[in-house]
Amino acid sequence: MRVCLGQINTTPGDFAGNAAAIRTGIDEALAADADLLVFPELTIPGYLSQDLMYHTGFIDRNLEVLRDICAYTQGKSERLHVIVGYIERNPGAGKPWFNKAAVITNGRIIGDYAKQLLPFYDVFDELRYFEPGTELCVVSIAGKKVGITICEDLWNDKGSDDYNYVNNPMDQYRRAGVELVVSLNSSPWVQDKLWQRLKVIAPGTEDGPDLIYVNQWGGQDELVFDGQSFVLSKGDLIHLETDVSGNRFPVVSLPLAQPFLSQVARPGNRQSVLKRSVSLYDMVVLGLRDYALKSGFSQMVLASSGGVDSAVVCKIACDAIGAGNVHAIRMPSVFSSSHSVDDALELHRNLGCWDYEVPVEHESVVAMLNQHYQRYDNDEANLVARKMQAGQYARVADENMQARLRDLYVMHFSNAYGAMPLSTGNKTESACGYYTHFDMNFSYAPIKDLYKYQVMDIARAAPEIPDHIWQKPPSAELAPGQIDEESLLPYGVLDAIVRAYIEDYVSTLDQFEHWFDMHQKADLRVSGDHSVLSRWISHGDARRDYDRIISLMGKMEYKRRQTCPGTKVSKVAFGIGRRIPIVEKWS
Numbered sequence: 001m002r003v004c005l006g007q008i009n010t011t012p013g014d015f016a017g018n019a020a021a022i023r024t025g026i027d028e029a030l031a032a033d034a035d036l037l038v039f040p041e042l043t044i045p046g047y048l049s050q051d052l053m054y055h056t057g058f059i060d061r062n063l064e065v066l067r068d069i070c071a072y073t074q075g076k077s078e079r080l081h082v083i084v085g086y087i088e089r090n091p092g093a094g095k096p097w098f099n100k101a102a103v104i105t106n107g108r109i110i111g112d113y114a115k116q117l118l119p120f121y122d123v124f125d126e127l128r129y130f131e132p133g134t135e136l137c138v139v140s141i142a143g144k145k146v147g148i149t150i151c152e153d154l155w156n157d158k159g160s161d162d163y164n165y166v167n168n169p170m171d172q173y174r175r176a177g178v179e180l181v182v183s184l185n186s187s188p189w190v191q192d193k194l195w196q197r198l199k200v201i202a203p204g205t206e207d208g209p210d211l212i213y214v215n216q217w218g219g220q221d222e223l224v225f226d227g228q229s230f231v232l233s234k235g236d237l238i239h240l241e242t243d244v245s246g247n248r249f250p251v252v253s254l255p256l257a258q259p260f261l262s263q264v265a266r267p268g269n270r271q272s273v274l275k276r277s278v279s280l281y282d283m284v285v286l287g288l289r290d291y292a293l294k295s296g297f298s299q300m301v302l303a304s305s306g307g308v309d310s311a312v313v314c315k316i317a318c319d320a321i322g323a324g325n326v327h328a329i330r331m332p333s334v335f336s337s338s339h340s341v342d343d344a345l346e347l348h349r350n351l352g353c354w355d356y357e358v359p360v361e362h363e364s365v366v367a368m369l370n371q372h373y374q375r376y377d378n379d380e381a382n383l384v385a386r387k388m389q390a391g392q393y394a395r396v397a398d399e400n401m402q403a404r405l406r407d408l409y410v411m412h413f414s415n416a417y418g419a420m421p422l423s424t425g426n427k428t429e430s431a432c433g434y435y436t437h438f439d440m441n442f443s444y445a446p447i448k449d450l451y452k453y454q455v456m457d458i459a460r461a462a463p464e465i466p467d468h469i470w471q472k473p474p475s476a477e478l479a480p481g482q483i484d485e486e487s488l489l490p491y492g493v494l495d496a497i498v499r500a501y502i503e504d505y506v507s508t509l510d511q512f513e514h515w516f517d518m519h520q521k522a523d524l525r526v527s528g529d530h531s532v533l534s535r536w537i538s539h540g541d542a543r544r545d546y547d548r549i550i551s552l553m554g555k556m557e558y559k560r561r562q563t564c565p566g567t568k569v570s571k572v573a574f575g576i577g578r579r580i581p582i583v584e585k586w587s
Contacts, residue, residue: 012045041150126152197213228241231254237260300320312462333359360406423445433559493527
């Protein structure tokens with residue numbers, strides 16, 4: 001059997017674009033004399049379409065495209081079978097629609113399958129829209145007995161994801177004697193995702209059916225899909241598609257004598273799999289690129305301070321849409337060090353992006369504002385008067401005015417010239433609210449879900465980023481001699497606390513010590529310096545510091561709720577997958 005993997009980039013509601021990619025795939029499969037062409041989950045309407053499904057005409061347009069695809073295959077080949085994802089109405093009781101896959105050959109639908117296991121956790125809310133299917137779909141293709149599944153249907157195998165369902169479609173197919181299972185997927189990427197997929201799915205093929213896994217690629221709002229479609233046979237990895245630079249239609253012959261990686265799910269293969277996987281950096285570049293281009297932006301603008309966060313965002317932007325389309329604004333204030341100004345200028349020259357300098361003068365602005373606000377200085381009923389008389393004026397507001405003016409200048413550039421404004425905050429700082437209120441309110445935050453150590457890793461590996469940028473202590477430079485870690489904790493400690501609390505809901509120091517110990521034993525990295533973290537845990541102030549950071553993260557939920565989207569790359573990110581009350585008393 002010759003199988004073509006239709007790894008394409010879909011967009012919700014882009015019926016013309018999605019259909020064009022499907023037709024291209026059909027042409028490629030025909031030219032390769034393939035027996036089977038498989039596309040990702042919900043190929044026709046795009047994933048995630050969410051509440052677009054409720055709009056008048058959306059489902060009808062999706063079904064119209066399905067008919068057009070059937071017509072496109074008419075008379076072209078008696079051999080080729082095309083499997084595409086679509087939405088079908090539910091005529092009975094329950095949710096309004098089914099998440100389906102259709103098997104098309106020579107103009108006819110010869111079988112269809114409704115997804116049985118509908119995820120309702122993290123970013124997924126399929127039970128909001130779809131009724132679970134109950135029937136298998138088995139068809140004969142090239143003399144093989146082939147079963148169809150859709151994404152989550154694979155993940156209940158052996159109770160693998162701690163989210164167990166009543167039934168197990170893969171087990172049903174095994175009992176039905178299926179020789180090949182085809183899986184349509186729209187599975188978002190997070191770190192180590194390829195290994196997570198393979199170690200769960202591959203063992204089920206050792207004494208069971210072969211598996212074709214096709215996943216979409218590309219960015220969609222906060223999600224990024226990594227493709228990485230693969231073929232498994234007898235526990236061996238037969239094919240892996242790692243190119244995410246465009247739509248791909250590789251053809252794989254089954255059976256194949258020489259496997260790509262034998263018994264791939266063995267623990268010893270983990271590093272080999274991860275080396276072949278798409279990288280974190282590739283994914284954040286792809287997420288930003290698709291967000292911009294699919295939204296109609298070809299230009300980007302950001303504030304470039306000479307710090308590591310803005311340097312990494314600037315490089316990501318240049319790699320996403322080309323340096324000639326990136327506008328970096330240096331905005332030094334009276335507290336900015338000369339080396340920060342020089343570092344940013346050197347970075348811009350190395351990258352080849354556009355450089356602008358707009359000095360920020362905040363002291364006169366603060367004086368002007370306070371002059372107007374203090375007009376009732378003798379009236380004790382007035383808030384401003386009471387605060388001034390009690391000596392409770394918050395001087396940090398004067399420092400933060402620098403950041404607010406910088407935000408204003410970036411937004412003016414965006415509004416005046418039509419460039420998409422980028423935020424430069426990372427996950428660790430966002431967790432602690434360590435940014436002024438508008439810093440994360442632009443169009444997109446490429447490193448929003450990256451911990452500080454991940455940002456540092458990118459900076460160290462990028463030859464365009466001057467070494468001094470990542471070697472110097474991180475600082476917002478809003479006051480003389482200000483260092484970030486003096487206000488918070490060393491990032492080697494803070495990264496791990498944030499990760500444990502946000503991703504694994506660890507909320508006490510005792511739990512945190514156990515969490516860190518488990519990660520060390522598994523040789524999993526949780527910060528930029530595990531030795532710093534180990535020393536801190538044994539320090540007498542650790543419990544007080546830990547509780548202070550946990551409380552701070554809870555109080556900052558209101559700020560995070562107002563931030564712009566950014567690419568999700570971790571198990572739990574700030575955004576649609578994390579639902580925490582703003583007003584609460586637990587944290």
